[in-house]
Amino acid sequence: MTCASCAARIEKKLNRLPGVQASVNYATEKARVALPAGTDVAQAVEVVEATGYSAALPPRRRSPATGPAGRDPGERDADQDDDQDDERGGAQTAALRQRLLISLALSVPVVVLAMVPALQFTHWQWLTLVLAAPVATWGAWPFHRAAWTNLRHGAATMDTLISVGVLAAFAWSLYALFLGGAGEAGMRMTFTLLPAREGEHAGTELYLEVAAAVTVFILTGRYLEARAKRRSGAALRALLDLGAKEVTVVRDGREQRTGIDQLAVGDVFVVRPGEKVATDGVVLEGSSAIDASTLTGESVPVEVGPGARVSGATVNAGGRLLVRATRVGADTQLAQTARLVEQAQSGKAAAQRLADRVSAVFVPVVIALSTATLAGWLLTGAGADAALTAAVAVLIIACPCALGLATPTALLVGTGRGAQLGVLIKGPQVLESTRRIDTVVLDKTGTVTTGRMSLTGVHAAAGVDEAQLLRLAGALEHASEHPVAAAVTTGARQRLSSGQENGGEAEQLPAVASFASTGGLGVTGVVEGHAVVAGRPSWLAQQWSQPLPPELAEATAAAEADGRTAVAVGWDGRVRGVLVVADTVKASSAAAVAQLRALGLRPVLLTGDNARAARAVAAQVGIEEVVAEVLPAGKLQAVTALQRQGRVVAMVGDGVNDAAALAGADLGIAMGTGTDVAIEASDLTLVRADLLAVVDALRLARRTLSTIKANLFWAFAYNLAALPLAVAGLLNPLVAGAAMALSSIFVVTNSLRLRRFDPTASASSGPGSTRSSAEA
Numbered sequence: 001m002t003c004a005s006c007a008a009r010i011e012k013k014l015n016r017l018p019g020v021q022a023s024v025n026y027a028t029e030k031a032r033v034a035l036p037a038g039t040d041v042a043q044a045v046e047v048v049e050a051t052g053y054s055a056a057l058p059p060r061r062r063s064p065a066t067g068p069a070g071r072d073p074g075e076r077d078a079d080q081d082d083d084q085d086d087e088r089g090g091a092q093t094a095a096l097r098q099r100l101l102i103s104l105a106l107s108v109p110v111v112v113l114a115m116v117p118a119l120q121f122t123h124w125q126w127l128t129l130v131l132a133a134p135v136a137t138w139g140a141w142p143f144h145r146a147a148w149t150n151l152r153h154g155a156a157t158m159d160t161l162i163s164v165g166v167l168a169a170f171a172w173s174l175y176a177l178f179l180g181g182a183g184e185a186g187m188r189m190t191f192t193l194l195p196a197r198e199g200e201h202a203g204t205e206l207y208l209e210v211a212a213a214v215t216v217f218i219l220t221g222r223y224l225e226a227r228a229k230r231r232s233g234a235a236l237r238a239l240l241d242l243g244a245k246e247v248t249v250v251r252d253g254r255e256q257r258t259g260i261d262q263l264a265v266g267d268v269f270v271v272r273p274g275e276k277v278a279t280d281g282v283v284l285e286g287s288s289a290i291d292a293s294t295l296t297g298e299s300v301p302v303e304v305g306p307g308a309r310v311s312g313a314t315v316n317a318g319g320r321l322l323v324r325a326t327r328v329g330a331d332t333q334l335a336q337t338a339r340l341v342e343q344a345q346s347g348k349a350a351a352q353r354l355a356d357r358v359s360a361v362f363v364p365v366v367i368a369l370s371t372a373t374l375a376g377w378l379l380t381g382a383g384a385d386a387a388l389t390a391a392v393a394v395l396i397i398a399c400p401c402a403l404g405l406a407t408p409t410a411l412l413v414g415t416g417r418g419a420q421l422g423v424l425i426k427g428p429q430v431l432e433s434t435r436r437i438d439t440v441v442l443d444k445t446g447t448v449t450t451g452r453m454s455l456t457g458v459h460a461a462a463g464v465d466e467a468q469l470l471r472l473a474g475a476l477e478h479a480s481e482h483p484v485a486a487a488v489t490t491g492a493r494q495r496l497s498s499g500q501e502n503g504g505e506a507e508q509l510p511a512v513a514s515f516a517s518t519g520g521l522g523v524t525g526v527v528e529g530h531a532v533v534a535g536r537p538s539w540l541a542q543q544w545s546q547p548l549p550p551e552l553a554e555a556t557a558a559a560e561a562d563g564r565t566a567v568a569v570g571w572d573g574r575v576r577g578v579l580v581v582a583d584t585v586k587a588s589s590a591a592a593v594a595q596l597r598a599l600g601l602r603p604v605l606l607t608g609d610n611a612r613a614a615r616a617v618a619a620q621v622g623i624e625e626v627v628a629e630v631l632p633a634g635k636l637q638a639v640t641a642l643q644r645q646g647r648v649v650a651m652v653g654d655g656v657n658d659a660a661a662l663a664g665a666d667l668g669i670a671m672g673t674g675t676d677v678a679i680e681a682s683d684l685t686l687v688r689a690d691l692l693a694v695v696d697a698l699r700l701a702r703r704t705l706s707t708i709k710a711n712l713f714w715a716f717a718y719n720l721a722a723l724p725l726a727v728a729g730l731l732n733p734l735v736a737g738a739a740m741a742l743s744s745i746f747v748v749t750n751s752l753r754l755r756r757f758d759p760t761a762s763a764s765s766g767p768g769s770t771r772s773s774a775e776a
Helices: 005-014 042-050 073-116 124-139 141-152 156-180 208-232 233-238 332-345 351-381 385-399 401-420 429-436 445-446 466-478 483-498 537-544 548-563 589-598 610-622 633-643 656-664 677-681 693-728 733-758 765-775
Strands: 021-025 030-034 246-251 252-259 267-272 280-283 288-291 301-303 321-327 423-425 439-443 449-460 511-518 522-527 530-535 564-573 574-585 602-606 626-627 649-653 667-671 684-686
Touching: 005 021, 005 030, 005 042, 005 124, 005 141, 005 439, 030 042, 042 156, 073 124, 073 208, 124 141, 124 208, 141 156, 141 429, 156 208, 156 351, 233 301, 267 765, 280 656, 321 656, 351 385, 351 693, 385 445, 385 693, 401 423, 401 574, 401 693, 423 693, 429 667, 439 445, 439 633, 445 449, 445 602, 445 610, 445 649, 449 466, 466 483, 466 511, 466 522, 466 530, 466 564, 483 564, 483 574, 537 548, 537 564, 548 564, 548 574, 574 610, 574 649, 589 610, 589 693, 602 610, 633 649, 633 656, 649 656, 656 667, 667 693, 667 733, 684 693, 693 733
Parallel strands: 439 602, 439 649, 602 626, 649 667, 667 684
Antiparallel strands: 021 030, 246 252, 246 267, 267 321, 280 321, 288 301, 423 684, 449 574, 511 522, 522 530, 530 564, 564 574
16 A cells, blocks of 8 residues: 555455455555354455555464464464564665665755756757656656556546656656757756746746755655654564563472473473563562553552562563462463554544545546646637646645545554553543543542552550550461451551661561451450450450540541441550551542543542542542442443443543443543443553542543644644645646645654653643652
8 A cells, every 4th residue: 555545545445345344454455354154254355456456464362372372373474474574664664765765866956957957968868867867757667656556446546646746747857858849959947936928938948956845855754754664563573572581490399491482371480680571470479569661550569479460561670470370371461561552553533534534535536627627728729738737736635645644644643652651542542432422421449549458557456555455466467367457467468567776677477376366346365475366346345345545546436437446456455556447548549530531521430439538538638429339230320321421431441340330431431440341341451459540541542643633733734825826827836745745744753742742741730740759
């Protein structure tokens, strides 16, 4: 394909097949074709070839493990084909660059001689013919070849306009040299921004510089376009190259180095400091800090230990880790990320579909307009010079290359930048959705909060040492597997360690004996000779037939009023303290809500938790509208109710219970740390579990959409403004060629600006300016 019209023609032909839905993307040079069951995919390839183009099926992608090594037999061929495609793309760009440089070297003297009369020596015009002929033929050969191919299939594309324009200018010059007066010795020609009027240079006007310069200008646009596509696609290629190539596997008690393709689910592998994590897995031994910036865009390393999940391609910045592989090949987060990015880049936004329809009818209309212009000038008594000048100018200025590039280049760059920031846009239609959103519904647990219970308060009775309270409670709860117990144990260790003078080494809690658990009420055991009890305050009061001390009763009431969990702790027959446990709000949530408001969005907190806990969390992050105590089906009903009120709703969630609401919302945004069900039901996936990523995603999507709009405006405005000038004979074809090439260059470079999109810079002013402090 050489232009958007080519893509439109192929798409139209494919969609004529019964039951087929096809989308052809000029920028990525790929077609996504949905075939009905039982249809041979070879039919689609045959249709493309019958239309005058070549096509090939893509290589098989990585799939779930199918053998002992966890590798699809076709995977290595797919990788090799990807490399060959990349090399082929690089070779085509290099060949285009060579064609451009040679054509430029030959064209410069032609243009200079035509524009500077003082340099026009005797018979200079014959030298320009010698120099311009290779440019108009060999240099413009890609356009001539495409035009001929399309002509044989009864079609016309942008290349047709270019080819006809260049050949018309060159053919007229040959006529003027051999049959007119332009070949005479001493002939002089002057350059003007406006075409020469009839009588000024009758029969001696040459357009060799037009044929040469237009070819160079358009080759320049095509080369920059090709290079831009490779650069914008570099994000995806770099993403695919992030994974480790080798891994140290532990087998039969020995460590052995092997290729990543030999790794299977369940294998245990070693990650040394500075190494990449080979694949997704769970830490078995060791603790370290993991640099996940390659996947999430977050610069702050994440602390991991036994039980923590790690992703392939992240970097171990600290100690030695022993990890069990849980996902390999196409199942890994890295592979899923690359697949989502590629799917988004292959799709089409509504704006692009409009541009495709316009370009498909624009070319034949322009050819007809050029012919009418030529005839009109001749019928009004103007000479052939003026008529040809106007007709060629119409062909060149109307070429809608910029129109075809406006959307796909911006989408290509925007989705690539999103992948670098940990924002995965599933399809271009998402861009239109973000523009209309006015309400953001936020799931509470795991989205606004951490989703993990933490020790948030310690209240010791009068005369009780807080350190002893933490040590005995932490030791007792360590024997339990309940999430509340785990929160107490972890919190006790952290607080005891932070109060030491030994640099904060982990506190060794005492052993517990005679441990027993009473389901739903509490636990008992003997620690350091004390009979320790921990559980519901009412249970302890009933056990020992005594009320809680006033200060502890007050702390318990305050905690329960905020929807938090109070754990009473006592020993030797007396209640000694109350520990408060809660699902804590993420550090960045309040700043994220403020920035969502700055974007003109109304936040709503939606949760299945009790109303008191929901209101407490909402108050912490600055949300007034709360919907609580709803089942998974109720979440969808809540979203639907908002939509009935006329609101356009974005839903942010991470769990299986959020999947229905994500699918039913106008825009579904899933936290990438959530379940696969939630991710599949969403439109946007955020790799990092940070609510600020929602703000980044919306800003990037809106910026990409605004870039597309700017590109389309200038592409349309350029053609609409210049066409009347060309028809009126007020536009020199040389200037028209330069303007047309510059419009394409503008669209490409404007799109490439998205590569520098910085979400922190976007949030540096206004209500959302709290981001940096929240991250710190």
